[in-house]
Amino acid sequence: MFGFSLTKILFTLAVVVIVWQGYKWLGRMQTRRDAIAREGAPGTGRGGRAAAAAPSPAEVEDMVECTVCGAFVPARGAVSCGRGECPYPG
Ligand SMILES: [Zn+2]
Structure with missing residues (x-):
């Protein structure tokens, strides 16, 4: 075999x-x-x-938490999540 x-x-x-x-x-x-x-x-x-x-420091973006929706958004250029009380523009 x-x-x-x-x-x-x-x-x-x-x-x-x-x-x-x-x-x-x-x-x-x-x-x-x-x-x-x-x-x-x-x-x-x-x-x-x-x-x-x-990642290198240049690529790191600070994130801030939206106090209304709790979503983390970039500190620079943060945009609204769409809710009325959202502190960010958009
Ligand atoms: Zn929000």
Whole structure:
């Protein structure tokens, strides 16, 4: 019942090697990304992965909570949610 052929064995070995190399490649990419993230943001350090994932300060927008509807809207350019008592224009 063991229908092993050289072709099947070689194919299986090839698949194993490809997957193994793929994982090694992914690991290298991850390591390199972490290194770039650490070195690319001097001064912000110490956060490592978390700091790298955070957007730059220029992209961060302060959000304020509407006292009427409770929705968070951008502090700059806030627009009304549509309710009458909403403190924002719109
Ligand atoms: Zn509102």
